[in-house]
Amino acid sequence: MRILSISGQNIASLAQPFSVDFTTEPLAGAGLFAITGETGAGKSSILDAMCLALYGDAPRLAGGAATDEVPDPSGDAIKARDSRAILRRGAAQGWAEVRFTARDGQDYIARWQARRARDKADGRLQNVSRSLSRAADGQPLANQLSAVNEMIVTLSGFSYEEFHRTVLLAQGDFDAFLRADTNDRAGLLEKVTGTGLYRDVSIRIYEGHDAARQAHDALIQQRAGYRLLSDEDRTAMEAENVDLTEAHESGITAAKALQAQLDLHTRHTAALRQLTLAEAAEEQAIADHTSAAPERGHLMRIDRAAPLRAPWLAVQTSETRLAAANIALVGARSLAAEATTKTATARQQSDRAEAEFTAREAEFKAFGPIRDQAAALDQQILSAATEVAAAEGQATRAAQEASALHVALTTLQTEEANHRTTLTETETALASLSADVGLADIWGQVRAQIADHATAREALTASEGEAAKHTEKLARLAQELATLTAQDQTDRTTEADLARQSAELATAISAVETAHPARRAGDLAALSSALADMIRAGADHAAASTDLANARASGEAATTLLATAQGDATRATDDLARAEAQVPVALLIDEAFPVVGIMPSG
Template sequence: MRPISLEIEGLQSFKEKQSIDFETLGETGLFGIFGPTGSGKSTILDAITFALFGDVRRAKNGTQGIININSKTMRVSFTFELLKDGARRRYRVERVSQKKKGSDNIAVIKIARLMELTGLGEVPICDKATDVTNKVTELIGLNKQDFTRAVVLPQNSFHEFLLMNNADRRRMLERIFYLEEYGKLLTDKLNRKIDRLRSCLDTLSGELRGYQDASDEALKEAGKAMEAAAAEKEKALRLYKELELEYNQAKEVWELVKEMADIEEREKHHASSAQDIADARAKLDRADKADRLIEPIRKHKDQTERLKKINVQLAEVQGKLPSVGADLLRYQKSYESFKKERAVKHPELVARKARLEDALSLKDEIDSLKKKLESLTETLTRLKNATEQKNLLIGQETEDYERLVAEADRLKKEWDTLVIDPEYRKHIQEGVRLEDEGVRLEKDLKGLENEHEHLIKMVSESEVRLEQTRKAIDTAIKEAEALTGEKDHHERMLQENKNNYQKKAQELQDIKGVCRVIQLRQDQIRDLKSRMDNAGLLLEKAEKRNQLLIKARDEAEVSCEKYRLQLIEAESMLDRDAALRLAGQLKEGVACPVCGSEHHPKPAHRANLEELSELESRVGEIRSRLEDADKALRNAQAKLLINREQLKAAKLQHDEAREILKAQTRELELERQKLPDALKSLDTDDLATQLEGLERELNLKQKELKDGEKTLSDLSERMKKLNETLSEERALESGILSEIKLGRERVMKTERSLKETRKLWEENHKKVSRFLAEWSISSIRDEMDRLDLNDQRAKAVNKELDLLNQQIGLKESRIGELKEELQAESGETIKCEAEMSHLKNELRTKQIRIHQITGGSDLEDEIRRIKDKLEEYETTERSLEEKIKNLETDHQNLREEESLLLSQKKTITEDMREDEDRMNKAFAGMGFKDTDDVEKAVLSEEESDAWKTRIEEYERAGIRIQADKERITNRLNARTITEEGWEEIREAWQEALAARDASNSEYDIAVHHYQNISMKHQRWLELTRELEEADKKMSLYEQIRKLLGGNRGKDNSFIDYIAEERLRYVAARATETLGIMTRYKYALELDADNGFVVRDNANGGVYRMVTSLSGGETFLTSLSLALALSEQIQLKGQSPLEFFFLDEGFGTLDRSLLDNVMDSLERISKKERMIGLISHVPELRGRIGRRLMVEPPASVGEGTRVFIEKA
């Protein structure tokens, strides 16, 4: 990190913006920041820290009281470079704060932003205060505390790293050298892995115990059971398929027979609605005829209503005509009389109006003249008033002028009395310096006395705290030992309970598995017994049905034989009567098939032919009965065959079920033998009750386990907190010991300082007394205050004189301007009076002429009266003409309307007569009596649609019924079946189906059992393999933890080793620098606890504690250590630090040692690594070639100013 520039505005003593160019300032590698005490040198380091981290270390809470008292806002902008990936990248961090509303002491962040400066411009990175701080920390790799300990060392803080305790120093080294990854982070990561692996081992062990029944023998037995179930399944499937075809065919025929019965029922219902549909058709037909007549009827009614309206209108028109004619005649006479009057008076009024209008123009001129006179009068009055005001103002301004001149003379005399002799002032200022030094020495003396008392009290309190801390450590150790024993006892008990619980859980799981198998076997046995009972019933029914079918077959064979003999006998008789049959077929004119003659004079007798016909009918009847008997015989034989197969299958099924039942009973007994002795004799319900009791007992043990784990967790947490407390108490003990040692040293140092300060104060008191006697004054401060008051008054008087002289000049100018304005206004007054006289004469002349025209009456009223009269003539004429015209129009309209209404009445009357004749003929032709009869027959659109819909549905239903009958008839194709026959086939098929499903269930159970054991066996192998691998990994983790040294991250020898090596290297580099500065008088080393000690080579190499070093020795050692540390810090492992700041500390060195230090700093500084020193020591200024000079704030309100000075 390399600083480029810094801008400060409004921070502490800085008011106006001040810029610092570090590139120019650091050209030689070493530069200094110089200025008097309180000028603002340390504020520059505060500005850098505030820009990077957002607070000022010296301020309360980091931000209180940091804004300049004369500023409302504060701005700091810091530009720096980082070397990243071999290339330099430039950044700018800027923060702006303002005073909180209502408080001048609290600063709040207004703007915070971090930007990267590239060739394309500024690239924003973040713009929130917290984000900026975090990003800066990430970029430079240091937090604020490490930054102020190793890079920018503020005033009174350069020795912090040297005196830091070992734990804090180790944590700091971990952060700045990125050792966290090898420290607590690595240990925590390893412990997390061990915890996860231990949990995994417990899980694998517990899960493995649940798979101990998945052996190879169990897998083989399950395979054999599955093969046997597969054979049984195949056998049941073959029987089922044999019966399924017959069942499906019988089912189809039976469903078609039932559907045909439903269709016939629908057909009967459909036929019962035929009469209602016929009535509906007649109703629709009559409504259709009425619809054709309804329009003429509606038209006839409309014409009747229209004729009534015309008669009413005609009566109204004929009643208005006489009155309108009389009004027209009366208005015509009035119009003629008005025209005669208007012709006489209108010309006289027009002439009178012209004369009055001429007079009116004169009146306008008179009004204009009056307005001019009024305006001139106002102007004259205003001019006179202005003249009076000007005279008054001139008098007042003259008085003010004389008063100001007198006041100026008085102030000049007072100023002469306030001037002080410069030599006397110089002596008094020297006396004030002596008095201020005395006050400062007295204040330092009191401060040192208070500090001495405070240090003694603090040492005493620290000794008491040390005794209390040691007692607390002993108590914590005893409590830790007790807790450790209690925790070990709980761990042993918890492990025993856990093993017992897992054993009980596994036993319960095994019992549950056996119980499930027993329940399954019992269900299968009950199902087999039910199947055997059903098979026995079916077997009994089949045997009875077989006897009945044999009897039916024998009866059908007897019937067939009887009808066959009757048919043979009837056919032989029919052959013998063949001639009679031929004679019955002869027709006259048709050739005989025997002789060929077309005439048949003696055919067989008719009676013989009738006997022949009866014989033929008998033969046909016997043949039909024979066919029915033969069909019945075939049907009986088929049923007998089917029944015999069913009987055979039922017997086979019954026998197989008996064998399976025996096997299941044996397996049930074998499963019962797996149960504990106390459970073997229990039935299923008692067994379930016992299992519930075992489960409750197991749940109680599980709850006890959880309570035990919680207790163990609480003990571990208490142990952890106790160990943390013990560590804190031991750290506190170490800190208190250091405090006591440091406090005793500070007491001795304070006593020496107190003695020196008291001596200086006594010398100063003597000097002040001699000064007061020499100048004969009682108090130097009072005299200086008097001189300051005189200076202030003289300055105020001088300022008042300048102001009075300006006012006097302004008064002189103002009086001259007023006199000039007064002279101009007098001329304007004379001119205004002459113009007013001329206008008054012209006004009198015009008024006399108007009086002559009007005779004294009001001119505008007379003109208005004449205009009103002329307008009245025009209005009256227009009104009479319009009224006559309207009456003529109304009279003509009434005549035309009367003629039109008479014509319409005649036409409508004739049309109505013709329409009535046509309607009466239509009524008679369509069967209606009158209009009311037609209207009753009319149906609404909804009613008509409803009847039509019902008829259409009736017709469609008939069509569907016929179509369904044909469809079912075609599908049956002369097939049929009775309900008894269907039930027999269905029952046989259902029995086959039940047998098939039972065999499938047995097979699925066997397959599931085999697959379950197979999967558990595979998982058992996997768990065994995973457990072996986890054990190996746990062994490796334990070895790594032993190498890291420590338990649960409380101690880490690995990180201690790395940090120690880093610290030894830093100490070695610091020793080189310290040797150069002290001419190898001192060396910095590490003791056995890795704390810093100083080897005093000038005293035989004796080792001294760093707390025993003097101020100068502490400064040199801390400076060497800080330079070595900053040299080694890597920013993100890539960029070295390129600057170092040190604030004060050089005042503790003598001249020789100061030269050595500067020689060393000049040698180790270079352009690539800037070193900045802040000091008020004059000797340093001559040794450093680049200097930043800091001027303190001026008394007139200006802030601190800076500028670069080159040697």
């Protein structure tokens, strides 16, 4: 146990709060130090505060008798040994607190507190309150007087008397320690110096030595109880031992003979019991043999009949098989009659089917050249359809280009109208000009521009004519396209009619299949398909040939028109550009100076 700090207030002569910390300087490194001061300064009060906080008692309270009383400011009398008597006069409350390290290595805080009623100096003293808590986390461990005392004794290892007489020797108590008896002083010194371990070791050594001494004494006593034999006694005992050994061997031999006789008697008894059982079994067997005489006679008859059993079973089996064969014969004859009838019927049906098949096969062979022609026509139809599709695409593109040319022609016509308006405005302006404009010096250039203007006008006229032709051709191509569309609708209608006729033919073929064997169904289906193909091919051939010729002509015309239109469009664009550049000045000069009436002077 180690005291870390002592603090308190209103303990005996110490009125103000005080605290003595042994873990800080200068006390932490002082080692040995003394508490000094004048009488009444409070030296013993510090030690009293420590004892109060730990044990709730103080050395100064042990001076009076247990029955002595002292007056209290409240008017009541209290016992002289009451710990509340240490409260300073005129104080309403006081307390003492000690922080210490216990034997388990942890720090604890023990607190003692006394107070008066209503915190008045003349109030009645209240019960003392004590507490013990852990310093690390402030966890309360006990708050009752007896519980706190028990835990302090456990943690410190000292009771109050031991603590008072060893750790704390108050004034005048050192001589009491010296006057204590040996046992008390030894116990106190052991606790102070920690030599109790050596006392325990010495006790265990003493106890072990005492136990060993007692065992040695017991062995000595046992040895004293044994006595040595004399030579005569030893010889007599040896002779007795020999006699006993011989008697023991004789007894063993007699026991073996008796055991052999006993075994013989046991075997004899067992043999008699077996003989009795055998005689009883013999008698029972004779009785059973006598009673089984009828069964033996029956068995003898069975043995004599055994060779005849196989022929009898063979006869029975033959009769059963004969009856079954008769029944099967009747059924077979009935089935043969039915089979003969069915065979005749089948033969008739087969003959009719064979005749019909021969006729159909002849018809089918007759259609062979037609089928080959139809296949060729199908190929031509496919080629014609492809060419029609290509012609339609070219016609569509030609229509788009003709539409573009028509738009360009409309633009040219609009610009021509604008140019005519400009020409009118120019003529009006020239009318107001003087007739003697000096153009004689540039007459050659003007004449060339007039010629270019005439050429441009002719090109414009030609472009207008070509545009009209293109428009007419576009209308004609549109009409041809409408004709092709109508023809395609007619072909679709014809195809629907052929599909209906094919369905009717399929119905008729189904009726034929019902009247003919199933093996002809594949041939009839193929024949029906071929007939339908030939009918459809004959109907489509003429229309396809016409469409093919028309499509080829239309495609060629559309190609030619497309090339012509593209060349005309290019030339018209170039001529228009030149006309736009030359028309304003040329028109102005042409109107101002007619070619036939002006001649250059000089």
